[in-house]
Amino acid sequence: MLLGDIAEIKTGMVLTRKKAEFPKDVKATYRLITLKNITENGILNDEPFEEFQSNDVLNPQHFTGNGDVLIRLSFPHTAIHINEATTGLLVPSYFAIIKVDSHKFLPEYIAWYLNTDEVKKELERSQAGTRIPSTNKTALSAIPIVGIPLTKQQAIVNLYNLYLKEKILYSQLIEEKEKWFTALTKKMIKGEMKEDIS
Numbered sequence: 001m002l003l004g005d006i007a008e009i010k011t012g013m014v015l016t017r018k019k020a021e022f023p024k025d026v027k028a029t030y031r032l033i034t035l036k037n038i039t040e041n042g043i044l045n046d047e048p049f050e051e052f053q054s055n056d057v058l059n060p061q062h063f064t065g066n067g068d069v070l071i072r073l074s075f076p077h078t079a080i081h082i083n084e085a086t087t088g089l090l091v092p093s094y095f096a097i098i099k100v101d102s103h104k105f106l107p108e109y110i111a112w113y114l115n116t117d118e119v120k121k122e123l124e125r126s127q128a129g130t131r132i133p134s135t136n137k138t139a140l141s142a143i144p145i146v147g148i149p150l151t152k153q154q155a156i157v158n159l160y161n162l163y164l165k166e167k168i169l170y171s172q173l174i175e176e177k178e179k180w181f182t183a184l185t186k187k188m189i190k191g192e193m194k195e196d197i198s
Contacts, residue, residue, distance in 0.1 A: 007069075007098045028054045049089065070082060096140055
């Protein structure tokens with residue numbers, strides 16, 4: 001089966017059409033999800049959301065909903081699952097919003113699946129020959145989806161979440177080691193510490 005068979009796919013909003021040019025034109029202010037908010041692993045980072053000042057009150061269809069999957073339309077096509085804590089964010093046109101049939105597929109599983117190397121290579125192939133590599137709704141709809149039981153989908157999601165936690169911990173450990181090494185070498189250069197640290 002294809003992604004288009006099990007999900008509704010639409011692109012985000014073209015912001016230039018609704019951006020307030022002057023303070024007097026502002027009808028509403030919204031939190032905006034941008035590329036800088038998403039890591040390469042498909043999770044939200046600690047970057048604050050930008051504020052978008054709109055010249056109109058926007059339709060709810062342009063905002064993230066619980067269970068949505070967002071995918072970046074340009075390389076590296078990172079997908080992210082939206083949970084209750086990340087609802088209500090305005091989605092710009094460089095993302096697609098995927099609403100999955102949750103009776104058959106877990107949105108978290110679809111987000112993980114879209115982030116696999118196989119899918120990313122498939123999206124790259126579909127863009128061959130284009131000057132600005134960007135995918136579209138048609139290409140996304142044609143992505144083959146491997147259907148497995150919901151219990152196996154949940155097992156994959158649990159395993160992936162565990163892997164991400166470990167990866168983040170390793171990154172933090174490396175960061176701390178780098179700080180330690182930098183501080184230690186500075187002390188050694190200043191003569192505050194002997195060379196033999198064994």
